[in-house]
Amino acid sequence: MMASSDFTLSPETSAGRYHSAGSLAHGGSAADRITISVHADMAELEAEWRALDESSGNSLHQSFDWCAAWTKTHGSELLIVRGAAGREPLFLLPFEIERSRLLRAARLIGSEHSNLNTGLFGAGIGNVPAAELTAALTGGIGRQLRRFADVIVFDRTPRIWRGAPHPLAVLAGIENPNASFQLPLLGTMERTLAQINAKRRRKKMRISERRLAEIGGYDYVIAREAQEAHALLETFFRQKAARFETLGLPDSFREAETRTFFHALIDARAPEPGNLLELNAIRLRGEHAGRIVAVAGLSRKGDHVICQFGSIDEEIAADASPGELLFYRMIERLCAEGVALFDFGIGDQPYKRSWCTVETTLRDIVLPLTFRGRLAAGGFRAIARAKRLVKANETLYAFIQRQRQRRQTSAANADEA
Known part of the structure; x- marks a missing residue:
């Protein structure tokens, strides 16, 4: 040294x-x-x-x-x-x-x-x-x-x-x-959605929920225990690798040290209000009970939340847009928790533009x-x-x-x- x-x-x-x-x-x-x-x-x-x-x-x-x-x-x-x-x-x-x-x-x-x-x-x-x-x-x-x-x-x-x-x-x-x-959060979901065509956004959420109800319903999951968070992270790695392969793109999470780093973030405890890596997911009920169809990793520092990554299971319920539903539920919760800014992170994607009012x-x-x-x-x-x-x-x-x-x-x- x-x-x-x-x-x-x-x-x-x-x-x-x-x-x-x-x-x-x-x-x-x-x-x-x-x-x-x-x-x-x-x-x-x-x-x-x-x-x-x-x-x-x-x-x-x-x-x-x-x-x-x-x-x-x-x-x-x-x-x-x-x-x-x-x-x-x-x-x-x-x-x-x-x-x-x-x-x-x-x-x-x-x-x-x-x-x-x-x-x-x-x-x-x-x-x-x-x-x-x-x-x-x-x-x-x-x-x-x-x-x-x-x-x-x-x-x-x-x-x-x-x-x-x-x-x-x-x-x-x-x-x-x-x-x-980024999407500014304005204290309530109603005020937040008013920035981005609330009627259309709620309609998409209802369609997602109806399609998931047809196969047994779902739970919005926030991993509170480290073991559950590590398991969801591994699910994300598998889902993302499959997505990259389908698109013919390189897997940016392939390296062992990268995966180890994200696991280490789960075990680290950030000062409140904060979380280095919180795993959120949509989990199916019914016939496919326990199947994870969408995963997102969030990092929080004070009133700023960054979505570090997200993935969906493309083999089941993909037509229900579980990723969009997961974003809706996360943003709804964070509005109630006093978060001021939800950051979709770097990279231009259609789903980000559909949610965000700020481009940095x-x-x-x-x-x-x-x-x-x-x-x-x-x-x-x-x-x-x-x-x-x-x-x-x-x-x-x-x-x-x-x-x-x-x-x-x-x-x-x-x-x-």
Whole structure:
């Protein structure tokens, strides 16, 4: 493990000394300096990290417990950057170093399976002028991290989040090929549905219930015990794998460490009101009693709920749209529990657009730290632009996905040989 190294930017550095526009530390002066430290151990920052977790502006995906589960199951090489003004923490940026033959990239922990990345910022960050924050996040951090990484990549960051500009928006970025989609919850199901054609939505729900009643009815299930949650998660993996195979697409949940990570989230206990992974399902009664026909995994942080994944059993009752019914029941419950935002996550799908009134554009920020990183940064940007063009062409996108599935199947067959 790398030992933590603390340093303060000197007046001679190209980024200069960083000052606040006003009081950053409680009772501090405008001359308070931003001090940056680099750490490799999450535990030494846990108390401060958990305090920053409480802000609704900081993503669940950078929360202490989420990152701890990811690093435990993936053996990540950590590099955590802390910025402070006096004794007041301004930000924590928890990176893992991804190494390839030619490049070392620092990414926020678990970016591969994150719907939203924000880093962690304290309330005092609002007092830092944009130019000085930009300098701290580029030149200040860059001088220390170039020993360990060639490039920093912030994937899937919002320009605006929860109604306010995000601190990372001061950095130049490019639009991510995918947006994310949200539905504000307005206290009651009636008021919430009024945003999205309530009459049509209720009609679809009644049709689903009538079709399920014809085969014995159903129960809406929330896994309260870990054993039941683990079983539902395995059901999701099976259903999703079958769906991907039908579509000729690669299974993004195939890797053992990915599956282990989601199981670890079930066993972790997030601070209330919160839940790192709650499994919800539609379970049949009658002739097919016990059969799970729809599964969804929800993560909650305060008044924000993210749907991490969902699946249906396509062999039975698929015409009853059990997935849509499950969303209805989950949203209905969460309205009553005081949740303000139901987040369908990243990726453009017709069912998301049918439910959501908010589309959040996400950005990717690439900060080169070395000459090799500057060459790679151009490649990252070119790839992002190419992905946007490919996704705009449905025929080409489908062809590329089929090729990915063939490669994945070939690799799986080779592993079994």
